[in-house]
Amino acid sequence: MERERIKRMGNASRPFRRIAYFLCLLSVLLLTEGKKPVKPKCPAWCTCTKDNALCENARSIPRSVPPDVISLSFVRSAFTKIPEGSFLLTPSLQLLSLANNNLQSLPKDIFKGLDSLTNVDLRGNAFNCDCKLKWLVEWLGSTNATVEDIYCESPPEYKKRKINSLSSKEFDCIITEFEVFQSLPYQSLSVDTFSYMNDEHVVIAQPFTGKCIFLEWDHVEVMFRNYDNITGMNNLSYYL
Secondary structure: OHHHHHHHHHHHHHHHHHHHHHHHHHHHHHHHHHHOOOOOOOOOOEEEOOOEEEEEOOOOOOOOOOOOOOEEEEEOOOOOOOOOOOOOOOOOOOEEEOOOOOOOOOOOOOOOOOOOOOEEEOOOOOEEOOHHHHHHHHHHOOOOOEEOOOEEEEOHHHOOOEHHHOOHHHOOOOOOOOOOOOOOOOOOOEEEEEEEOOEEEEEEEEHHHOEEEEEEEEOOOOEEEEEEEEEOHHHHHHHO
16 A cells, blocks of 8 residues: 555656756756857848848947958948047958048057958048048058058148158147056145255145155165155145
8 A cells, every 4th residue: 555655746746847847947947048148139220141241321329230241341331530549340341431421530450350351442422531540541551451542632732642651749639648658546636846955845735634745766666765755734735
């Protein structure tokens, strides 16, 4: 009798085990599917294949172009400017066509990271050959990619001149680019510089904390070092 009871319980538990096994397997499949990266879909105004993407009448550079494309072309697009970093998500590009899109300029480093580029088509654009385009002239002189001849549309003195043949020396530009050289752990309301004994000094005033820090340029370490500190509101008011 006991054997019969155990046998019946074993038979009854089989459907439960099957259901549990199925649910467990389904959960594993769902978790695995959920971890798969979602591939960018081809934009509505583009036609995409495995290796190519052709975009017509695009209003902007799409961010959802498949990252593995090696050829990307824009035809009769409505945009006149291209944001920086537009092609960072397509590092495998070999051919990039921006021809006939009424572009007047291109952002610096637009081709940064595109080490596989072999052909760039920029023809048919109304480039304004000012200081903002100086970097392109320098890039054309150093790139290994094939770039068809492109021409300036403005200013008048450069109109119809071949950009590929221009020299960066022809651009009389004064461009100031700032970068962080040294960070100091001070919060201040006033920073000033002065010369003393043929050395450059910086004074950082913090009136509400009653502090004034003087920094001196270190010619050996090539950085500012602490020269003197003044504390106390009365002394600070005297120096300010």
